[in-house]
Amino acid sequence: MTITSTITRHLTTPPAALTGQNLSPDAIARAMWTIVGEPGDTQAGELIAAVGAADALTLLCQGEDTAPGVDLTSLRERVLPRVVDSAIVAALSAAARVGAVLITPEHPHWPAGFADLGAHPHALWARGNTALLVAQPSIAVVGARAATGYGEHVCMDIVGGLVGRGHTIVSGAAYGIDGMAHRAALASDGQTVAYLAGGVDRFYPTGHDALLTRIVTDGVVASEMGCGAAPTKWRFLMRNRLIAAGSNATLVVEAGWRSGSLNVAGHAATLGRPLGAVPGPVTSPTSAGCHRLIKEFGAHIITDAIDAAAL
Incomplete structure (x- = not known):
């Protein structure tokens, strides 16, 4: 053919x-x-x-x-x-x-924030409650894969408070802070959205298979890649722009100096979205990226859910 x-x-x-x-x-x-x-x-x-x-x-x-x-x-x-x-x-x-659903710009659940992207996705494949893709207010909560106990504890507290205030939690389902953000939202009976870098039929990371399966049941998992697509470095970077554009604000809880979560923050800043960062010990390399965002990018200092909701 x-x-x-x-x-x-x-x-x-x-x-x-x-x-x-x-x-x-x-x-x-x-x-x-x-x-x-x-x-x-x-x-x-x-x-x-x-x-x-x-x-x-x-x-x-x-x-x-x-x-x-x-x-x-x-x-x-x-x-x-x-x-x-x-x-x-x-x-x-x-x-x-x-059971993946195709979401296009003509669909009522197409995130309005994608209009701010120069090269916005052609479509999304989604599994779960697709209405959450346009739920308001929403906040992206991202951070280091190699999260510390401090970072996970702060993430859990802030996300729980945000959920109690009606916020939908958006993240990328990675290990560390991303996974904690999703778990904390679900544990608080809240709403959460996970954007993937590969197809929604092959969960990544594989260690979060159970978590993503639960998000499909109680939240929504979405990707701009067709089913069967494997995540790549480029696709992760492009996935990050969806996390930033599909949220009203972005919060970085913990991040190293070169953490991938800074890429999400960069997209948020470029799009004019409010940006927050949680400070940590000045001796902690996993907080160096957050301190960098505060000093160089004017990120708001976030210490609790009240600060985060104010974004």
Whole structure:
């Protein structure tokens, strides 16, 4: 089967795995983009904005090298090798198997904050209560994977207080502070959102399989990657922009000087979202990143849930 016929077949005949979701042609095309594209691809985003998701795929299969304001040559080199019928069918079938729902910009549960992203996701795959993706107010709580007892204790206390004030807790399900943020929200009978860097059918990290399974039941797990996609360093960095954009504010509880959670903070600052950081012992390397945010980025000093809610 040729690339052109693969695209045409999926666009004109909705894949069986998506027939129950009553999706528009644009939504079906966006589902395919989550499989054949990479997050944060500016050229793909510009092309979709110019001609629509379906026509963007069609243009890539044709011979022209240009589209309205977009050079298709490099984009075609990145995308077309991934347009494999068996891979597309496998990803969509995996989504149907785990009950993943496709959320597009036309869906009522599409986070409004994504509009602030230059290259926003084409779509989200979500499992759980998708209404939580737009729940207000929401706050991202992130931090070091190698969290200390101090960091976990402070995280638990602050998240419990935020949940009691009606906040939805957003994080990335990583080890350390992220995992504690989700657990504390669930333990307080609160709402939590976990954004993943890979497909929602393959939980990562694997050590948080039970935690993510519970979030699917009592919260929502979402990703801009199609099912079957493995997390990569780039996808983690792009996932971080969703955590920042999908929240009203961002709180870094504990972070080393080069912690990945500082990337979330950077996105929040770029987007103009309020940013907070919990101070720690000046001798603790796991608080050096928080102190850096306070000194260099003007992050608000957060010591309790009252401070965090004030963000």
